[in-house]
Amino acid sequence: MALAILDDRSYNECMNKLDKxxxxEQLLEQGVNLLLAQGYHGTGLKEILDAVKIPKGSFYQYFESKEAFGAEVVTHYIEPFIQQLTDHLNNPELDALSVLQAYFAALIHDLEQGDFKGGCLLGNLMGEIGDTSELCRFSLKQAIGRYRDLLVLGLTRAQAEGSVRADKSAERMADLLLNTWQGALLRMKIEQSVMPIRACCEDLLGGYFKA
Amino acid sequence: MALAILDDRSYNECMNKLDKxxxxEQLLEQGVNLLLAQGYHGTGLKEILDAVKIPKGSFYQYFESKEAFGAEVVTHYIEPFIQQLTDHLNNPELDALSVLQAYFAALIHDLEQGDFKGGCLLGNLMGEIGDTSELCRFSLKQAIGRYRDLLVLGLTRAQAEGSVRADKSAERMADLLLNTWQGALLRMKIEQSVMPIRACCEDLLGGYFKA
DNA sequence: TATAAAAATATGACCGGTCGTATATATGCC
DNA sequence: GGCATATATACGACCGGTCATATTTTTATA
Known part of the structure; x- marks a missing residue:
């Protein structure tokens, strides 16, 4: 068999670092997809396990409970968004306000492609279990906090560049932007239109926040 | 027995208009409470039926399905809010901006008393089932629409009174207020603080919207 | 008006299925 | 063979929904 060419050490590496x-990772990945589409209580473990072809009994090998799994899914979900926004902000060719506008424009584009389904897992789970699962509440708070801090960074830089007003704190503006974005995502889902999230960005990044 | 003093007609009235x-109504009332506290998929029919002591089989006498029930719960939930806001707006002694500020201040007070639990049923359900149940999506859209129109009315009047800026449309401001409020309610749940919703009102009604 | 037949309504046991979780067995590595 | 991990089976509880039966209300007959 093909694996025979590997010695024991590298075989174990393969099993530990790739397979297990x-x-x-697969469970978390599918967890993100399914929790985003159906919510926490609307998604059964079996559905996730079937999707990644892992036997039911194995679930508790990887996670303590469904609740703990949910908390990890939250963290796993936000990572790419943090990464993407960080990357954009590290681009020295664009001013900070343009970066934020471009970033949200990209999000809007993706949501439109996705038929306005899902929205933001953080927003959905804050509403569904944010006040019933302490474990998930903490995880959500953490994730939102990291994301918010990135927005603060961008807005602070935009203030220094003179494109965003300095008479309001970057923190307050970041919260306003984040909260409005979350609310607009909910509206998007029921209006089945990107109008709410587009208006959110126009009104704030293109209006209220302008220097 | 006490009911013997009533003739047939008034007895029937009693049974039809009160009992049945x-x-x-009781089902809807408890539906509001439980769906607000535990979400749609997190609440079983049995739990609602037990709470109002109605046998399982009777549920489908009153509602087509859990989904149809959920849609009606949404409508039943928003009614008092519509009523309260309407009443406030009909008060001729206060200017429209003060009315809105007082109305939201009252909401904030109630949410603080309630330990930041629940938030807004519309927001929670938009996130949880807004894109999976067409029936509920429509009901949510309707409810949100009615509420928004009331905010538009208030903001339009405030514009006419000169307390709110006229260079932005009342519709756009109403949407911004509503969406930010929804997002801030989600934040409230995970931060366990009224700070987000307080900031929302200060930033918009006390800042951005000011003439 | 008294009585019986019929129609309407209320009921809770029960349906197949799924929930999250526990445990006992099987499997693979030293 | 000893040990740790992976898996299959099973658990009791609960899910939304149905249905035959019991009860009540209405209608018809005398």
Whole structure:
């Protein structure tokens, strides 16, 4: 067999670093997809396990409970968004306000492609279990906090560049932007239109926040 | 027995207008409470039925399905808010901006008393089932629409009174206020603080919207 | 008006299925 | 063979929904 060319050490590496964590990763990946589409209580473990072809009994090998799994899914979900926004902000060719506008424009584009389904997992879970699962509440708070801090960074830089007003704190503006975005995502879902989220960005980044 | 003093007609009235619709009303009432506290998929029919002591089989006498029930719960939930806001707006002694500020201040007070639990049923359900149940989506859209129109009315009047800026449309401001409020309610749940919703009102009604 | 037949309504046991979780067995590595 | 991990099976509880039966209300007959 093909694996015979590998010695024991590298075989174990393969199993430990690719296979085993891979299954965990797969579970989290599918967890993101399904929780985003159907919510926490609307998604059964079996559905997730079937999707990644992992036997039911194995779930508790990887996670303590569904609740703990949910908390990890939240963290796993936000990572790419943090990464993407960080990357955009590290681009020295664009001013900070343009970066934020471009970033949100990209999000809007993706949401439009996705038929206004899902929205933001953080927003959905804050509403569904934010006040019933302490574990998930903490995880959500953490994730939102990291994201908010990135927005603060961008807005602070935009203030220094003179494109965003300095008479309001970057923190307050970041919260306003984040909260309005979350609310607009909810509206998007029921209006089945990107109008709410487009208006959100226009009104704030293109209006209220302008220097 | 006490009821013997009533003739047939008034007895029937009693049964029809109090007892029977009362049970339907009770179901909706408890539906509001439980769906607000535990979400749609997090609440079983049995839990609602037990709370109002109505047998399982009777549920489908009153409602087509859990989904149809959920849609009606949404409508039943928003009614008092519409009523309260309408009453406030009909008060001729206060200017429209003060009315809005007082109305939201009252909401904030109530939410603080309630330990930041629940938030807004419309927001929670938009996130949880706004894109999976067409029936509820329509009901949510309707409810949000009615509420928004009331905010538009208030803001339009405030514009006419000169307390709110006229260079932005009342519609756009109403949407911004509503969406930010919804997002701030989500934040409230995970931060366990009224700070987000307080900031929302200060930033918009006390800042951005000011003439 | 008294009585019986019929129509309407109320009921809770029960349906197949799924929930999250526990445990006992099987499997693979030293 | 000893040990740790992975998996299958099973658990009791609960899910939304149905249905035959019991009860009540209405209608018809005398």
């Amino acid at each position: 964590p891979n299954k965990r | 619709p009362n049970k339907r």
